[in-house]
Each structure stands twice: as structure tokens, then as C-alpha cells.
Amino acid sequence: MSGGGLRPGQRLWLALLLAWLLLPLLPLLVWSFAKGWHYPQLLPATWSLDAWRYVLAPESQVLQSFGSSILCSASVAVLATLAGVPAGRALGMFEFRGKRLFELLVIAPTIVPGLAVALGLHVIFIRLGLANSLPGVIIVHLIPTLPYMALVMAGVFANYDASYEEQARSLGAGTWAVWRHVVLPAVYPGIIVGALFAFIVSWSQYVMTLLIGGGKVVSVPLLLFNFASAGRNDIAGAISILYIVPGVLIILLSARHLRGVGAMRTYSNP
Amino acid sequence: MKGYGKAAAAALLLAPAAGWAQPAAEVLGLSWAEIEERARGQTVNWYMWGGSDRINAYVSGYLGELARERHGIVLRRIGINDTAEAVNAVLQELEAGVAEDGSVDLIWINGENFRTLRQADAVFCGYLEQLPHNRLVDWSDEAVSYDFGTPVDGCETPWNRVQFAFAYDGARLAEPPRTMAALLEWIEANPGRFTYPAPPDFTGSVFVRHVFYHAAGGPEALLGPFRQEVYDEVAPKAWEILNRLKPSLWRQGRTYPRDGTALGQLFANQEVDFHFSYDAATFGTGVEAGTYPAGTRSYGLADGTIGNTNYLAIPANSPRKAAALVVANLALGAEAQLHKAMPDIWGASPAIDVGRLPPAQQEAFAALPRHPAVAPAAELARAALPELRAEWVVAIEAGWQEHVGKR
Amino acid sequence: MSASASPRREHPRILLLLAPALVALGLLFGGGLLLGLARSFGYMPLLGLTEPNLDAYRALFADGDFLASFALTFYIAFVSTAVSAVLAIGAALILRRSFAGKRAMLFLFQLNITIPHLVGAIGILYLFSQSGAFARLARELGMIAQPADFPALIYDPAAVGIILQYVWKEIPFIGIVVLASLQAIGEDYEAAARSLGAGRWQRFRHVLLPLMAPGVIAASVIVFAFTFGAYEIPALLGQHHPAALPVLAYRLYTDVDLAARPQAMAMAMAITLLCALLIAGYLYVARRWLRWS
Numbered sequence A: 001m002s003g004g005g006l007r008p009g010q011r012l013w014l015a016l017l018l019a020w021l022l023l024p025l026l027p028l029l030v031w032s033f034a035k036g037w038h039y040p041q042l043l044p045a046t047w048s049l050d051a052w053r054y055v056l057a058p059e060s061q062v063l064q065s066f067g068s069s070i071l072c073s074a075s076v077a078v079l080a081t082l083a084g085v086p087a088g089r090a091l092g093m094f095e096f097r098g099k100r101l102f103e104l105l106v107i108a109p110t111i112v113p114g115l116a117v118a119l120g121l122h123v124i125f126i127r128l129g130l131a132n133s134l135p136g137v138i139i140v141h142l143i144p145t146l147p148y149m150a151l152v153m154a155g156v157f158a159n160y161d162a163s164y165e166e167q168a169r170s171l172g173a174g175t176w177a178v179w180r181h182v183v184l185p186a187v188y189p190g191i192i193v194g195a196l197f198a199f200i201v202s203w204s205q206y207v208m209t210l211l212i213g214g215g216k217v218v219s220v221p222l223l224l225f226n227f228a229s230a231g232r233n234d235i236a237g238a239i240s241i242l243y244i245v246p247g248v249l250i251i252l253l254s255a256r257h258l259r260g261v262g263a264m265r266t267y268s269n270p
Numbered sequence B: 001m002k003g004y005g006k007a008a009a010a011a012l013l014l015a016p017a018a019g020w021a022q023p024a025a026e027v028l029g030l031s032w033a034e035i036e037e038r039a040r041g042q043t044v045n046w047y048m049w050g051g052s053d054r055i056n057a058y059v060s061g062y063l064g065e066l067a068r069e070r071h072g073i074v075l076r077r078i079g080i081n082d083t084a085e086a087v088n089a090v091l092q093e094l095e096a097g098v099a100e101d102g103s104v105d106l107i108w109i110n111g112e113n114f115r116t117l118r119q120a121d122a123v124f125c126g127y128l129e130q131l132p133h134n135r136l137v138d139w140s141d142e143a144v145s146y147d148f149g150t151p152v153d154g155c156e157t158p159w160n161r162v163q164f165a166f167a168y169d170g171a172r173l174a175e176p177p178r179t180m181a182a183l184l185e186w187i188e189a190n191p192g193r194f195t196y197p198a199p200p201d202f203t204g205s206v207f208v209r210h211v212f213y214h215a216a217g218g219p220e221a222l223l224g225p226f227r228q229e230v231y232d233e234v235a236p237k238a239w240e241i242l243n244r245l246k247p248s249l250w251r252q253g254r255t256y257p258r259d260g261t262a263l264g265q266l267f268a269n270q271e272v273d274f275h276f277s278y279d280a281a282t283f284g285t286g287v288e289a290g291t292y293p294a295g296t297r298s299y300g301l302a303d304g305t306i307g308n309t310n311y312l313a314i315p316a317n318s319p320r321k322a323a324a325l326v327v328a329n330l331a332l333g334a335e336a337q338l339h340k341a342m343p344d345i346w347g348a349s350p351a352i353d354v355g356r357l358p359p360a361q362q363e364a365f366a367a368l369p370r371h372p373a374v375a376p377a378a379e380l381a382r383a384a385l386p387e388l389r390a391e392w393v394v395a396i397e398a399g400w401q402e403h404v405g406k407r
Numbered sequence C: 001m002s003a004s005a006s007p008r009r010e011h012p013r014i015l016l017l018l019a020p021a022l023v024a025l026g027l028l029f030g031g032g033l034l035l036g037l038a039r040s041f042g043y044m045p046l047l048g049l050t051e052p053n054l055d056a057y058r059a060l061f062a063d064g065d066f067l068a069s070f071a072l073t074f075y076i077a078f079v080s081t082a083v084s085a086v087l088a089i090g091a092a093l094i095l096r097r098s099f100a101g102k103r104a105m106l107f108l109f110q111l112n113i114t115i116p117h118l119v120g121a122i123g124i125l126y127l128f129s130q131s132g133a134f135a136r137l138a139r140e141l142g143m144i145a146q147p148a149d150f151p152a153l154i155y156d157p158a159a160v161g162i163i164l165q166y167v168w169k170e171i172p173f174i175g176i177v178v179l180a181s182l183q184a185i186g187e188d189y190e191a192a193a194r195s196l197g198a199g200r201w202q203r204f205r206h207v208l209l210p211l212m213a214p215g216v217i218a219a220s221v222i223v224f225a226f227t228f229g230a231y232e233i234p235a236l237l238g239q240h241h242p243a244a245l246p247v248l249a250y251r252l253y254t255d256v257d258l259a260a261r262p263q264a265m266a267m268a269m270a271i272t273l274l275c276a277l278l279i280a281g282y283l284y285v286a287r288r289w290l291r292w293s
Helices: A008-022 A025-032 A050-056 A062-093 A099-111 A114-127 A134-158 A163-170 A175-204 A207-213 A220-229 A233-266 B004-014 B024-028 B032-039 B053-071 B083-095 B111-119 B132-136 B180-189 B202-216 B228-248 B260-268 B281-289 B321-332 B334-341 B359-366 B377-381 B390-405 C011-040 C055-062 C064-095 C102-111 C117-128 C133-140 C160-185 C188-195 C200-229 C232-237 C245-253 C258-292
Strands: B043-049 B074-080 B106-109 B157-163 B165-169 B275-277 B296-299 B305-313
Touching (some): A008 C064, A008 C160, A025 A050, A050 A062, A050 A233, A062 A099, A062 A134, A062 A175, A062 A220, A062 A233, A099 A134, A099 C011, A099 C200, A099 C258, A114 A134, A114 A207, A114 C011, A114 C200, A114 C245, A134 C011, A163 A175, A175 A233, A207 C245, A220 C232, A233 C117, B024 B321, B032 B321, B043 B053, B043 B083, B043 B321, B053 B281, B053 B321, B074 B083, B083 B106, B083 B111, B106 B111, B106 B321, B111 B305, B132 B321, B157 B321, B180 B202, B180 B228, B202 B228, B202 B260, B202 B275, B228 B390, B260 B275, B275 B281, B281 B296, B305 B321, B321 B334, C055 C258, C064 C160, C064 C245, C064 C258, C117 C133, C117 C232, C160 C232, C188 C200, C200 C258, C232 C245, C245 C258
Parallel strands (some): B043 B074, B043 B106
Antiparallel strands (some): B165 B275, B165 B296
């Protein structure tokens, strides 16, 4: 890396930037402990635990929706992994007829707005009984997550040394044994990071869940939108703080695996 | 559905599992005891605006507990941003051919949304006689038997009565204007301190109707079915008033708050001096929750404010009609209505005729304390204006967008 | 077919590898778009609509709202992407150096990549509204007397609040991509350029920028597409009229008048097409620029 240390100007720039990145979280945190924190109070005149009490109480259904959001995003991550790892292997290691077309199919969902696709799917989901249900929401969340998983794994497999597989095969290992003992151990850091970020992409979805879940699948962002647009800033603040916890944990957890995967992990969660 | 036969193959492939749907006729033929029996163990999906923690707690907590303990029913409150979302969900299901296995069992509803459901034949009707608590409702009162001019006709259960009220902060404003004419003057004298949500938001819509009544010299000419010639005469006057106000509104009328709660935020943060709502009780709960300043006071206009009733409706394609009926009956009962009327619970005015209750319960209603921020219902009721028919409401909303909102 | 990598004789197995993703994306993404397209032409046998027509598109383009909304949406996406990209490049150029506390800085820098847009939007609302934290600070400092004196940054015609939210969220996203491409090249080129007497600006212009460009272009395409098609941010922070295209599409789709449904689909298709065209144009310009430099 170039040069040791930073010049004062750079230091200031960086400090301002990081302050800016953290700043929007501050009023949310304050609001979650405030009551009636209105203009012109710089700091709340009244502090209160009411919002947290409400959020943690069973009849508010906040924790319940936290649970269903986790179930949803975890399922999405697993499904995206199951389909994305083989696709990434094909893209990263092999040349085949129609590869460009397949790449287009994988990249297009990161470009085309999810709302446009979800509107088209809605009628058929109602017919199939998938609308207003968690499975339906899990399935549509594959649209933004699966391409991303496939692209991450394509990157991983492109840098992967296939000669071990040849050796294992020449020693008589079957397909399953090769995957179990050679492929997976080599690529699992990529899988972990990819799956964690597929989780986060699904965790952040709002409009697809609203549309396909029909209000019945109450994910955390739906509740958050509800309270934010209803002016209950204290409750919106508390839900926001809860809502960002899994993402922060994931950044911490995946820090170890970052180097091998590079920047691909952030794709499709702009 | 038209031309449905052509899609028979697709329909066969896609036909959802029939489930344990309950055709309307089957439920209608049952006694109440049989309905209660059938309802046991069912889950009711109740779609309602979910932005008030008090109302949420009343429904999920109090009513949910009663439903579970007394009837073995699981009450699932589905919070939505706008009632139209629930209506839309039902219509979409019906459009897609889901006629008996819908996902919505109960909707908190009134006005245009109810009319839309009725016009689409998407609401379950004819059960009111079976509800034991129906005898508490005074159906001779047209404010109950007509929902925005649409006859209820046994298709909804009344839940609350509301009347529009303005609110101000006594700490900021000593004496608010108490007639529409005085309010309009006040707005022009105090530029930037007033605004209203953009219709079709229902709070903004009802404010614009008050201006419409003012422009028409009272509601009388506008009552009854929609008449184009009357509209054409009154509407330009109303748009003229509203356009003249524009430069004096918050942000010079270049934009409007999204909805009533957004207006409430502007009010709480001293960006504007007035708030208003269909339900004065929200000012009491709002003060308690810290959403509105402690000095908030609400009041009606001397020339009257619009009142109406809101209801619970069961979609025609609900597969759990029995349980939805039991919950609607529970919500209509004196006990639940009294609990709901308590100012620290919700403070909502009862939809039942309190005079039909036994004396002890009448006294309990009479003894209810009132939050200082809430205008007394009796005082508001002295100058109550009728609601227009839904066709009028739709026309006024569209006219506002065309002639005021987009200008 | 190229003869590179491993031209193995395992076509059936490649198909096996592709099958799950192909089926899922083909059905969901391809199917969703096709159904939307069909419906925008008023064609949906499932609903008994068998005569395709252009009514929805006609209604859409006859309405002045669409153009106003398109202009607004394009402006929001363009400005958000450009500002984020410039600031992200600046951030990456600093963050690639080694300095005390770099790990912590990198952690904080990436933190909001995982924070949902909705949370950022609410935070921005509480900071920048005319009665928000900054307005209160300004009042404390005697700069304003009442909320209306503070500039309108939320629900405003210039969509400042929306752009601030996107910039907040996208700086780290683009920044991390750029940082990765800078780290991958190491400093050999730069050292060589320096030894040849290149100044700081020349090193940036002729060495770093071309190396960063592919990453910046890829990331900004994703950001542009996202900001062009996002619903919840303009829904929460935008003025009521004109609304961003996705907000308009959602409003039409959830209109209780079912006749508005094909128009919603037509708008969704228009969003898709416009977004794709704008990106294609951008990539064309960017490639020419890359070749030229």
C-alpha cells in the first residue's frame, strides 16, 4: 500500500465521510428512547422506554415478524445457494454453448427493477395460492438474490484450481465424494459470504414483500414503514435499531472471509 | 368471469386447492350456536390500518384475548397502510378466480372502499340478523344505515362513530377560528402555517369536502345521488377558494403532506398550526404517546363538521366466515365497545345505541372520563354534517387533483 | 465455442449445473416480465382478456404525468449515481493507504452496505426535514426563526432528501468495489509512473483512473438501475406530485379501479425499457471513453 499514514486533509475528509455514513442512525437511536421529541428540542425533554417496551411486547407482533423475516431470509439464502453454486461453477469453469445468453439471464435481474417483475408475477402467484404466503415471498426474493449468488460463485470458481478434482477422480472418487471432499472445502468461504449477503439482500426487500406478501407476510420493513408513516417515530426508531442488528453481525462474521471473495459480495445490494 | 371458458385448460392446471371454503349460503343457514361451534379453532385475518399502537394493542391484545378465551378463535391483525390495499387484495383474488379461498376475512372499512367492494359483489351480506349484538344498533339512524350514502344493507357491522375535528396547540394559539370562513381568513393572514393532505387521502379528502360545503353554502344541495350540473356549479367555486389559498399554505402549496399522519408530524414540529382528523380520540392518544404536544386541543366548527360511521366487512371469498362473524359480533358487544371508548385505550365513540343497554352499562358509558385534548362527542354532535355519497367523494377527489393538486 | 479453460465433454453435466438457476430465473424473472408485458397489452387469457391492444400505452403517454415522472426519476438516478461515484472514488483513494485504525475505519465504511434503505430514509427524514435535527441546530444557533426558514430538503421538487439517502447508501457500495480493484493492482504501475516523473494528477489520470474504471462503471450501472427502479425511498421522502415512476406504477397497480391495472403494467414495462436503454447508452459512452484513453 502506498505511503504510511494520511495527510491532515485526508484525515479530515475521512472523518467527515464516516460521520456522514453514521449520522442518519443517530436520530433513530435517540428517538427509540424519546417521547415527544419535537421541534425545537435539540435533545428529548422526556426520555422513555415505552417504544422498546412496545416493540418487545408480544401483542405488538414485532418480535414475531422479526422471526418470520429471519425464517424468510434464511430460506432464501439456502435456496439461492443450492441453485447459485452449481450455476457459478458452470459460469466460472466451463465454456458452453449459450453461455452469453445465460450470463444475460443472470445479470438482467440486477438491472431490471424488481417491482416490474413482481407486478407481472402477482396474478399467477394468486392463482397458485402463493400470494399472501411466506413461501411465495421466499420464491420472489430469489429474483434479486440468486443472480448475485451465481455471480459471486462464478468469481470464486474462476480462481479455483480444478486439478485436485482430476486427481481425486483418477483415484476413483465419485461425483458426490469429489464435491464433498474437494469442491466444497475449497469454495466454502465464498459460499458462506455469498449466503450471508443473500440473506441481507432478502432482509432488505420491501416492495416485493409488500406486493406478494399482500400485507399478510409481515416482515420487519413492512412494520417499520407502517410506524414511520404513522408518525410513531419512537417505535420506528426502536424497530430500525433491531432491524440493522443482523447486518452488523454479518459484516463482523464475514470479515474473516472477505479477502478471498473480493468486492463481488456487495453486488446486487446497492 | 367473462370468457373464462377459453382459459379452461390453464384454469384446470392452476386451480387452487378448494380448501374448506364456506359458501355464504351455508353459513347463513346456521344458528348462532352452530356458527360459534364452526368458528372454533379458525384463524381470522383482520386487515386494518396499522399505524396506531393503541388501536393495534386493543385489537391484538384485548379483542384477540377475548376471541381466544371465549371462542377458541385466533385473531390475526394484518396491519396495512391504507384500507384500499385490503380491498385491492380481495378484488385481485376474485379477478384471478380465487372465489372461495381468499386470504382476507375481515376489513375495517367505510366509504369508497365499501362501495367498491359492493359494486364488485365482493362482500358477504345478509348476516346481521344472526349477530346477537345487532339489537344494540339503531338502524333507523341514517348515519349508521348509510355508509357514505351507500346503503349498508346487511353487508357491514358498525364498529365506531367518528366526527371530524380540528386541533391546535393551546400553547401556541390562544383562540382558533371556529367557522370555515374564519379559518380561510386565518390561513391567508398567517401564511405557511396551514396545509392539508393531498386527496385521495381520506383526511385530506374530508377537509376538501368541508370547503366544498362552504362553497355550496351548506351540504343540502349536494346530498343524494351525484348530479353533474350541481357539481359543475359548485366545483369551480371550491377550486377557486383552494387555489387562492395556495400561496398561503405550507410550502406555498407546491406540495402537500402525504396523509393525515404526515400532517400530524408537521403539527407536532410546529411547521403548521393546525391538525385535523376524522377521529378526535386520536388527539388524546397522540398526546399520551408523545406524538402531539401536551397543549393540543380539538374542536368542531360552528357551521358543523362531517361525521360518519366505520364498519367491519367480510369479503365474499373469505373461507372463514363463521369466525369472522363471531369476531365482528364480539367487537360490537357493549363490553368491547366500552373498553374501546376508554380514553387510555382508544377513546373511540361507540357504534351501538347506548340507550339500548341496561342502566348499569349506560352509566359506565356516561362516566367515561374524557381526555382534555379530545373534543366532547356531544359538543361536536350539535353541529354534525352528513357525509356525501361515495360518487360525490370520488368526483371531488378527481377534480381536486386535476384543478388544484397538479396546478 | 472457445477452446480455452476446460473444454470438457460434459454437456449433460453442465446442463445439470445450470438447471436450478435456469429454471428459477427463467420462470420467475422471464415469466414475470412476459406476463407483465402481456398484461400491459391487455392480454391475459387467465382473466378472460384475449384481445391485445395498445390502450394502456396510449393512456400512459397521453398523460403528462408520465413524462414529468420520468424526468424526475432520471434526474434522481443520474445525480445520485454521479455524486456517489465521485465521492466513492475519493474515499477509496484514501482508504487504500495504510494508516492507524484502518481496520476499524473499513468496518465503519462498509457498515451501511448491510443497512436497509428504508432505515436510511427514515434517518435522513429526521435529520433534514424543516423541523429535523439540522433545523433545530440552526435555530439554536440563531440562523432560523421558524421551520419554514430552513431550506426544504424533504418532499421538495429537487428531491434533495432522496438523493442524500442514495448517496449515503451508495458511497460505500461503489467505494468497496473500487477499493478492491485498487488493491488487486498493487502499486507497481504507480511507482513506475512516479519514477518516470509523473505528477500526482497525471498518476491519477493515466494510471489509477483507467484501472478503476471497469469497477466504477459496473458498480454505477447497478446503482443507476437500483435508484431508477426503487419504490420505498421516493414513496417516503418524495413530494406528492410529480412522483417517481415506480411510485406511480405502484399507485396505479393498487388503484381500486381494476381498469388501471394494465396501465400499471405498461408503466412497469416502460421503466424496464427506459432503464435498459439508459444503461446501454451509458455503457456505450463509457466503452468509447475507455478505448480512447
